[in-house]
Amino acid sequence: MNKPLIGITLDFEDAGGYSNYPWYALRDNYCASVAEYGGIPIPLPHEVALAETYADMLSGLIITGGNFDVPPEMYGDASMHAATTVKRRRTQFEWAVTERALKRDIPVLGICGGQQLLNVILGGTLIQHIPDSIDNALAHEQPNPRHEVGHSVQLVEGSQLQRIIGTNEIMVNSAHHQAVRAVPKGVIVNATAPDGVIEGIESTTHRFCIGVQWHPEFLITPADRAIYAAFMEAARA
DSSP states (O other): OOOOEEEEEOEEEOSBTTBSSOEEEOOHHHHHHHHHTTOEEEEEOOOGGGHHHHHHHOSEEEEOOOSOBOOGGGGTOSSOOTTOOBOHHHHHHHHHHHHHHHHHTOOEEEETHHHHHHHHHTTOEEESOHHHHSTTOOOSBOSSOTTSOOEEEEEOTTSHHHHHHOSSEEEEOOBOSOEEEEOOTTEEEEEEOTTSOEEEEEESSSSSEEEESSOGGGOOSHHHHHHHHHHHHHHHO
16 A cells, blocks of 8 residues: 655744753644555654655645744734734744645644644734634633543535535644734635634645645544545545
8 A cells, every 4th residue: 555655743832841952842642643545754853944745755744733823923913912922933843844735735734822823824814812802702722631522513515525524523632822814815714613713724726735724633423434544545645
């Protein structure tokens, strides 16, 4: 069986904790979920000069989440909310490798903050802090563990994501304080939370370019597994 190479973006931390020097980080399940569905996980160090080389050798790309945000100036906001934290070098690299992947039309899956960055790369905007923008918002930073579901999501009928999952409502885990505000031309919303927060997007001009606000790499539900199965099938094509 063809085993596609799947690039997975890394997080980055300054000195302290694991090492007295700067270090990369990635949860095991980002790699384990790719391997479980027949791919070869390839973590990608933040070497911008190698972004094109990385993308050219990959069959698919996963833009991961993390405890940080897209710099607001990248989507036209003049100020930064007090709750916003940025990692500019990481974002610069992820932008570069994602742009190349989109040009090659290899499958791209944006997860949580990765969905937010994907939306910005495609021309969309973000909400910097959900509690300040959405009345009666759900607990999108759920209090229970991330390997458990937190709230429901309604899928948009006829969207690629809805066709992949095969149902109109699913349960998801949730770990974010920002969200997509508006999608650009060529992108549609494919999932929303009960409070109206956008939970998923997809490009209508790429064969597989999907972002989800939750963390399907935990493989909690059949919906999570369907996403990975479809992503890996597209990566083999």
